[in-house]
Amino acid sequence: MSKVIVHSLFSEFDIDLFKAGKHFRLYEKLGSHPMELNGEKGTYFAVWAPTAKSVSVVGDFNGWQGKSHELNVRWDGSGIWEGFIPELGPGTLYKYYILSNNFGIATEKADPFARLCEHPPKTASVVWEGDYSWQDGNWMDTRGDKNALDKPYSVYEVHLGSWKRKENNDFLNYTELGEELVKYVNEMGFTHVEFMPIMEYPFDPSWGYQLTGYFAPTSRFGTPDEFKQLVDKLHQAGIGVILDWVPSHFPEDAHGLGFFDGSHLYEHPDRRKGYHPDWKSLIFNYGRNEVRAFLISNALFWLDQYHVDGLRVDAVASMLYLDYSREEGEWEPNIYGNNENLEAISFIRELNETVYGNFPGVQTIAEESTSFSMVSKPVHMGGLGFGMKWMMGWMHDTLEYFKKEPIYRKHHQNDLTFSMTYAFTENFMLPFSHDEVVYGKRSLLYKMPGDEWQRFANLRLLYGYMFTHPGANLIFMGGEFGQSSEWNYNQSLDWHLTQYELHSGIQELIKDLNKIYKSSPALYEKQFSQEGFQWVDYGDAENSVLTYIRKGHNQEDDLVIAANFTPVPRTKYRVGVPKTGTLKQLFNSDAKKYGGAGSKKMSVTTENEPWHGYDNSIEITIPPLGIVIFQ
Structure with a gap:
């Protein structure tokens, strides 16, 4: 040689x-x-x-x-x-x-810049030379419009290793996923998929959040060109692709980035800043120029080489604060005496400026769970520069409310209405993510109280409320058909459940909600603006009913929504409306096709009877544990 x-x-x-x-x-x-x-x-x-x-x-x-x-x-x-x-x-x-x-x-x-790695548990890098010819020109030419903040954003979160498996429990490969997953997401009507980390990772139970191959799609499912083909096919079907990206920490595996050249090269040398106590992992040294260049190059790599449309940045809160998950004495304040990690904040701002400067048609999305301000505001305004931020407070408050027996909900109406006090401080995405259906938290369906009928009705109501609340939407796989058990990364979703009427009804409901979301400008044109939302009545706690209006650019597109959070039907329920005419019912979560009692579609005409501060009103029936949408 x-x-x-x-x-x-x-x-x-x-x-x-x-x-x-x-x-x-x-x-x-x-x-x-x-x-x-x-x-x-x-x-x-x-x-x-x-x-x-x-x-x-x-x-x-x-x-x-x-x-x-x-x-x-x-x-x-x-x-x-x-x-x-x-x-x-x-x-x-x-x-x-x-x-x-x-x-x-x-x-x-292993090579930090390897394009391909051996199939874990093997750890060598592989010399790779791709030869893929992209066919997604139409998507790439128009994605800036499809990805814009005033366009529909309904995201299906997917773990590729457990979305669907073969009968012998082997993985579907990228090519097979390019057929089955693309067809399914298209049928369900989602606008985007979000893949949990597909960069190479050594340990399956980490779900991909502890990376060793930052520039290599995991070889578990095939080659880099085969992953490109999966992205390509999604694009050809009009579906955007978001990748989970993890610049917050990395594992200490011997072949990884830790102690790379016999020194603390990638990780911060001070354990108070360089070691994560929650995940037993290492934290990047955001103040080191070469490390910043490594991470920003990695972000651009996926946007450039793999035509990715967005990056959802994991664990941003852990990056922002020096005392994150640390006790007194385990961290050192910054030069101003407070707990903000100034180097990490500077890095995040440069990352977002660089991403949007080089790929203006994409979005970055922060998984950030604290009250840190201006996460999704531009850097030139003093923000962090993300396009969107996960609305973790809404998710927590909403699920806590839905867990309660309906008889007690009238005492907790504020859990639902509180989100509107801060809903427009950021560009929020509403997530029901994988984190909510593991570690004993139960599936979304089994968080719901009551008998089988009430559980499914509650879940239909939850989704209807989610899709009509301001903001973009994200649902973790399995939630769209009401998976009964918690998510297990080591096996397929329980697809057999879709043969049963109540589960297939949830699927039909999500399909229709996606259709309504994409065809109703009132639900997306001003989804991040106060101008796009107006309460009709948030104070009817006694009946546990909320009524509100969603608005687009044209008043003719406005939607009137009424939600009933109890199992008691609200008949002859009067709702004030801002204009006269006939309102068409677009959606009723109690429809028979969704597994409901069969409430029929109906139109209602306004009456000259003042209500809720308006000169006119309508009289409707709101089904038990149901939500209705009128235009």
């Missing part, structure tokens, strides 16, 4: 950008790149290891022997080791053997 030939893909300008933390296409330079040099085919390798005494490429081609293929360190102090090895090509298994100047510590590491 030939020895390493001195070669570089880096210009001096590249190095200057890298040192300054401003090189955001590092994946084009670092990592392994099959290429031809002076007429000879081989692979160029480059890795950042500034405290290394030597770095060698080891792999199946040299018997994993330490120093036979030693890379050359650059002269410019960048800490980058590089070189070209002839004859090596795609499919080569490799790692970096790093001997450190730090007490002679030796580490054997």
Whole structure:
């Protein structure tokens, strides 16, 4: 086997950008790149290891022997080791053997920029050269409009390893998912899918939230090109793709980023800032220029190379606060004496500015559970720059309310109405995510009180309320057909339940809610604006009824919504309306097709009887544990 030939893909300008933390296409330079040099085919390798005494490429081609293929360190102090090895090509298994100047510590590491990794539990990197031809030009040309904040955003959250499995419990691969998942999401009417992390991860019970291969789609389901094909097919079906992305922490696995070159290279050296007590993982050093460039390059990589339409950034709250999950004495205040992580905040702002500056048609979404202000406001206004933020307070308050027996709900009406006091402080997405259906929290269906009829009626009401509340929507897989059991990452969803009328009824309800959401401008044109919502009456706690109006740009599109949170039908219930005419019923959660009692569609004409502060009103029936929508 030939020895390493001195070669570089880096210009001096590249190095200057890298040192300054401003090189955001590092994946084009670092990592392994099959290429031809002076007429000879081989692979160029480059890795950042500034405290290394030597770095060698080891792999199946040299018997994993330490120093036979030693890379050359650059002269410019960048800490980058590089070189070209002839004859090596795609499919080569490799790692970096790093001997450190730090007490002679030796580490054997997977390539942080590898495009493909071995199937876990194996841990080697794989030289990869893709050859995929995208067919999603129409989507890419128009996605800026489809992804805009005044367009429908109904998201189906998916864990690829457990959405559906084969009879022997094997995974569906990316190609099979490209047929079955795309068809299903299209039929259900969701506008976007959100994949829980698909970057390579070593440990299945982490669900993908502890990454070791930041630039590699997990090999559990196939190759990088096959994952591209899955994204492509979703785009061709008019469905956007959001990826969960984890810049908040990474695991201590021996082959991963931790203690990479015998020093705290990627993680913060101070354990008070560099170790996460909840997840027993390491925290990135957001103040180090090269680490910022690594992370921002990674975000852009998925948007660039995989045509992804959005990044949902995991665990943002843990990044923002120095005392997150820490006791007194376990953290150190910042220079201003408070608990904000200024380096992480600076990183997040630069991330969002860079993402939107390079890919204006995408969205970033923060999973952020605290009252940190202006998360979804632009950086130039002093915000963090995200496009949206998960509305965790709404989710918590709403589920707590629905868990209560209806007889007690009149004492807790404020749990539902409180969200409107802050609903427009951020661009909120309403999530019923995977976190709500694990670890003994029960499925959404079994959070509901009462007998079987009441549970399903409550779930239909919950979804109707969700889709008519201001904000975008997210439902975790299985919730759309009322899965009975908690989510189990290690097996398929309980698809057999859809043969039963009540479960298939929930499916039909979600289909119709998605149709109504996408065809009703009042539900999305001003979904993040106070102008898009108006209470009719939030004070009828005695009957546990809420009535409200959703508004778009044109008054003719306005919707009147009435929700009854008790099992007692509200007949001849009068609702004030702002204009005269006939109102058509668009939706009734008690319809027979949804598993309800069969309430019929109806139209009502306004009467010249003042009510709720309006000159006119309508008289309607609100079904038990039901919600109705009129236009």
